[in-house]
Amino acid sequence: MPERETRIFTGSSGERYRFAFRPKQTTFPDVPGVCILAYTHPRGHRAGFEAHPLAIAGTTSLKDTLAAPDHPECLANECWNSVYLLPLENARNREAVVDDLRQAYAPPCGSF
Numbered sequence: 736m737p738e739r740e741t742r743i744f745t746g747s748s749g750e751r752y753r754f755a756f757r758p759k760q761t762t763f764p765d766v767p768g769v770c771i772l773a774y775t776h777p778r779g780h781r782a783g784f785e786a787h788p789l790a791i792a793g794t795t796s797l798k799d800t801l802a803a804p805d806h807p808e809c810l811a812n813e814c815w816n817s818v819y820l821l822p823l824e825n826a827r828n829r830e831a832v833v834d835d836l837r838q839a840y841a842p843p844c845g846s847f
Contacts, residue, residue: 742786742819744771746835754819761818765798768822769832772801772810772844775817789813790844791836793829797822800847809844 743751754771757763772790789810794800797820804810823829837846 742784744786744788744819744836745839746832747838748835750835752821752832752836754821757818757820759801759816759818763797763801763818763820764822765796766822767795767824767826767829768797768820769793769829769836770797770801770821771819771836771842772804772815773817773819774814777816786817786819787813788836788840788842789815790842791833791840791846793823793826793833793846795826805847806844813843815844 741753741755743753745751770792771788774787774789776785790804790806792800801818823832833846
């Protein structure tokens with residue numbers, strides 16, 4: 736579904752970040768970046784493929800972080816079903832993006 740291939744998330748600063756959409760069962764690349772663990776409404780006709788960020792993480796390895804994310808009970812209770820990825824090499828940039836998005840969305844399962 737092309738509507739869900741990418742999604743723009745806007746930080747509290749007004750900065751817009753384009754993330755790639757993946758179902759949570761995907762094998763993720765071993766690269767640094769920012770990921771948003773989310774509940775994405777599976778039917779787009781009324782919800783418009785609305786995404787609800789549940790947790791936000793900056794990591795040196797998307798593969799390792801997503802293999803065993805923090806707060807698994809919270810993620811299960813919130814119906815985690817998707818991941819949004821933004822590859823980012825620079826650690827300071829990752830931290831800034833996580834902080835910006837965390838302030839904008841206040842994810843119920845936190846940030847790590």
